[in-house]
Structure formats: structure tokens, C-alpha cells
Amino acid sequence: MGYKNDFSKEEVKDKIINLLLSTGREGMSNLINHMDKNGFFSAPCSGGNHLAKEGGLAEHSLNVYNIANDTSISIMGFDDVCKFGDSIIISALLHDLGKIGQFDKPLYVDNILKSGKRSDAKPYAQSTDLLKVDHEVVSVVEASRFIQLTEEEQFAILYHNGLYAGLGRSLNGNETPLQILIHFADMWASRVVEGEGESNE
């Protein structure tokens, strides 16, 4: 439903890079190089749920940005849209950055069955080489190695799963407009546009 795009992987990559660079945030080029080297533009978005395919993570991130940006134009005044502009780009495009993994280890690896064949139903599995840290936490940690997130951006990325994640207990009553916007856009992207449930698996 809506927002499905026919962009090639290269077009998705170009759009994401241009949007991130448009913020002018110091350190952004280094962050983009890190993302590129560590598979952001080729990684899947999940093991067997939404966009469990090569390039799925980048496609999902762009979907979340487009939905958040369009929604902000509908529900915020012009001044607020301008005020939030860069933060919408940064929090939407980097909310799932942690899904590329950490410490030079990818989060998603091929899911090889006991038979030796790769699973069709769940082509990727989370690597057992990484200690289990929620991807929203890794997103904040990894982005912060290269750029300075604002307090609002850090909050929006950390709580992008809303009340659906363990962290959600601390969110109740402390929501912010940017966090709600990114949470909504993420849900709409993963559950409506991309068709299947968001999953941390």
C-alpha cells in the first residue's frame, strides 16, 4: 500500500546519501563511509519478516524517511517542519543503523539449515558472534561515533519501537513529537507498506 518504490539499490543508496549529506552535520561523510563499508546498503531489514532481502535495510530506511517527512508536512506547521527537517532525516534514516551489526561483525548472516541449504522462509538469522544488544541501542552508539546526535534525535532513535520493546517501559508518559513521528513511520513502513510485521529477529 502506497510508498512502494521501484528504485534500484543504487538509486536508494544515492537518495539516502544525498539526504544525509544535506543536513551538513559534521562527521556525516565519515558515517556514510562506515555505513557503506559495513553493509548498510546491502543488509536485509530482518531475518524472515519485512524486506528480508539484500538491500532491504536501506529500502526500509528510505520508506521510513518518506513517510515521516510526508506526515510531518500534514500534521505540523511550516515552522515546525523546518525546525525538525534535519532531525527527521537523521532519525528516520539512522533509526535501524544498529541492524548492520557492530565491532566489524554483521548482525544478519545467511540462515543455513541443518540440511546445508539456505532457508527460503527465513533467509537470514542474527549472528551468534555478537552479544545481544537491542538494535536501537546500537544505532545510537554507532551513529554517535561519527556525528553528534541532538538530544531529540537520540531519544527518537532509542525509542523508535515505542511500547513494543523492552525500553518502552521508560517511554510511557515521556513521548516526544519526533519520537512519535518516527515510531509511526516505522510501523507504517514495516507493517503496511512492506507488508509484514516489524521484527527484531
Ligand SMILES: [Fe+2]
Ligand atoms: Fe527498528
Ligand SMILES: [Fe+2]
Ligand atoms: Fe525500522
